[in-house]
Amino acid sequence: VTEHVGELASAHLDGELSPDEAAAFDAHVAECxxxxxxxxxxxxxxxxxxxxxxxxxxxxxxxxxVRRPPSRPPRPWWTAAAPVVAVAAVWIAVLGFAVDPGRPAxxxxxxxxxxxxxxxxxxxxxxxxxxxxxxxxxxxxxxxLHLPRHETFKTKAGDVLVVFGDSPKxxxxxxxxxxxxxxxxxxxxxxxxxAGVPGSPWQSTAPGAMPAIVYQEGDVVVTVTGTVPADQVVxxxxxxxxxxxxxxxxxxxxxxxxxxxxFSLR
Amino acid sequence: VSASVPTWEGVAREHxxxxxxxxxxxxxxxxxxxxxxxEVLVRVQRGLATYRPGSMHGWLSRITTNAFLDDVRKxxxxxxxxxxxxxxxxxxxxxxxxxxxASEQLPDHVQAALRTLPDDYRAAVVLCDVVGLSYTEIADxxxxxxxxxxxxxxxxxxxxxxxxx
Numbered sequence: 457v458t459e460h461v462g463e464l465a466s467a468h469l470d471g472e473l474s475p476d477e478a479a480a481f482d483a484h485v486a487e488c489x490x491x492x493x494x495x496x497x498x499x500x501x502x503x504x505x506x507x508x509x510x511x512x513x514x515x516x517x518x519x520x521x522v523r524r525p526p527s528r529p530p531r532p533w534w535t536a537a538a539p540v541v542a543v544a545a546v547w548i549a550v551l552g553f554a555v556d557p558g559r560p561a562x563x564x565x566x567x568x569x570x571x572x573x574x575x576x577x578x579x580x581x582x583x584x585x586x587x588x589x590x591x592x593x594x595x596x597x598x599x600x601l602h603l604p605r606h607e608t609f610k611t612k613a614g615d616v617l618v619v620f621g622d623s624p625k626x627x628x629x630x631x632x633x634x635x636x637x638x639x640x641x642x643x644x645x646x647x648x649x650x651a652g653v654p655g656s657p658w659q660s661t662a663p664g665a666m667p668a669i670v671y672q673e674g675d676v677v678v679t680v681t682g683t684v685p686a687d688q689v690v691x692x693x694x695x696x697x698x699x700x701x702x703x704x705x706x707x708x709x710x711x712x713x714x715x716x717x718x719f720s721l722r
Numbered sequence: 723v724s725a726s727v728p729t730w731e732g733v734a735r736e737h738x739x740x741x742x743x744x745x746x747x748x749x750x751x752x753x754x755x756x757x758x759x760x761e762v763l764v765r766v767q768r769g770l771a772t773y774r775p776g777s778m779h780g781w782l783s784r785i786t787t788n789a790f791l792d793d794v795r796k797x798x799x800x801x802x803x804x805x806x807x808x809x810x811x812x813x814x815x816x817x818x819x820x821x822x823x824a825s826e827q828l829p830d831h832v833q834a835a836l837r838t839l840p841d842d843y844r845a846a847v848v849l850c851d852v853v854g855l856s857y858t859e860i861a862d863x864x865x866x867x868x869x870x871x872x873x874x875x876x877x878x879x880x881x882x883x884x885x886x887x
Binding site for chain 2: 464470510514517
């Protein structure tokens, strides 16, 4: 019996042995059960790897790169996640009274923020500022889903949060952020087309999570959430998107501008 | 000649899925795969002048494995940072959309097994079984002798076999 050739099993399967090596390999394997087993086992692994399908990048990954060329250093995930964290912090800081602490967070950082904040204390998480702005100063809609406009806040440069509602138990919040949605960072939900809402919006799906929908409208990311049922949140998004021109989102975008001016942030 | 020189946007458009697949198989998670693809496209942008018409997949996978191994070496020089990263990752790990998509596309145990391989072995196995390069091309990409490629691929597969068993 010649020397074992198991080490050559991969090269043999890949057609990478020279004719002489291949002949010697075949001759040995014909006589050696151990090496035959090695070939079979290696072939199984090789087949498994080769049969594995291609992997799709997250939705819109390359589209975002094309808009934001890669020569710009990639943003670390924590800054990319900042808008989501900010949204969560704002919900908790402003509307914390209405958020059931037993409910799962829509994004993982929410849990950490909630833990830092403590349940009854409504102090905004470190690094987040919140300014109430004069609601009459901006051309905002007076109501959404028959919920009257309650308060308008500037959360950070360019973001506007508008709260509609008639009680702490019954409210709807609309947040607009200039820029592109970072879909890959949103947790606890799924993206799928929704009639009447642009693009392929993201909706929270985690059991018991706050109903929320996030969609891109032009150069603004719109987040709608609230204590109302999920279908009403979607309906609110539809109302915001469609209907009269300029659309509500257009007006919110104008509101962003006026808020920026008001706070001399330009 | 200029017509045959691709742009990085063109590379992303035409070969984005291939590129992402290689990056994902090497890194084993979407966050690192996205970072790696961005780095590859930066290198593509810089290196387009040196691109000679031929196998685009071969060229891209060579850039990708080199960028990956460069990053691995860089991280190894910063053990403290790496430990910090790991803690961060554990803290934010949870079911999310990306992971769901990935697990649908490739059985978790296979991708998990790939992650257990030493980086050099994984690079050789990915170039062989995901990209489909010949041993000579792999040797060329990794700048090692063909004999080394041969043993890395076999040892890599043997290790996967044990992990998957």
